[in-house]
Amino acid sequence: ILAVAGTVDGGLGISITSTNGSDWGNPATIDSGLSGIVPSDMVYALGRFLLLSSKGIYVSTNGLSWVNEYSATGGRSIAYGAGQLVAVGSDTLVTSADGVNWASEVVPAFTDDGINVHMMGVAYGDGQFVAVGYHVGDSQIDDIVLTSPDGTNWVQRTLDSTNAHGLYSVAIGDSRVVALDINGTAYVSDLLLAWTPASTGTSNNILGFAANAA
Secondary structure, X not given: OEEEEOOOOOOOOEEEEEOOOOOEOOOEEXXXXXXXXXXXXXXXXXXXXXXXXXXXXXXEOOOOOOEEEEOOOOEEEEEEXXXXXXXXXXXXXXXXXXXXXXXXXXXXXXXXXXXXXXXXXXXXXXXXXXXXXXXXXXXXXXXXXXXXXXXXXXXXXXXXXXXXXXXXXXXXXXXXXXXXXXXOEEEEEOOOOOOEEEEOOOOOOOOOOOOOOO
């Protein structure tokens, strides 16, 4: 298990490792490849660590030496499945089969001019990617749900909610998709056709969660 922390003052970041999630080793200073970044998400796939950050996507095989393989700002979430990596962010959805070569994908939610699209979370499970976020236009916030079987071909889904507050994260498990909004409301769907709101017992801003997709 690897945890990474960057710095906003231009200094070197640190990495911490654990074999069980309970006992952690001493922090190790990472090289200047991560100087001054703000990490947002990380995944291990294809034999390497992939870190999504404020300055792009960084790749490492050992957690200490990092290479910036894709320069972009505003990245929020990254997932791996079906032989593809998918990373999302503000007006951004990119894919890669090797973690080195990345391509921007055209998705339905990005085609309206003048609308600020903020993709906040992406997950893979049950044979599909699900990406969530929101767009802002004309003083209105509308939630966005996108699905894809391969990371390249995307379909925009309808979220049955009249009180959109901005979806921030998503997880897939037990043949269900669960998305959380900024106010702590969960939306649950079995087939991505109908969504059922569910209370999490808090109105706090929940930025992330996970499920066992097996």
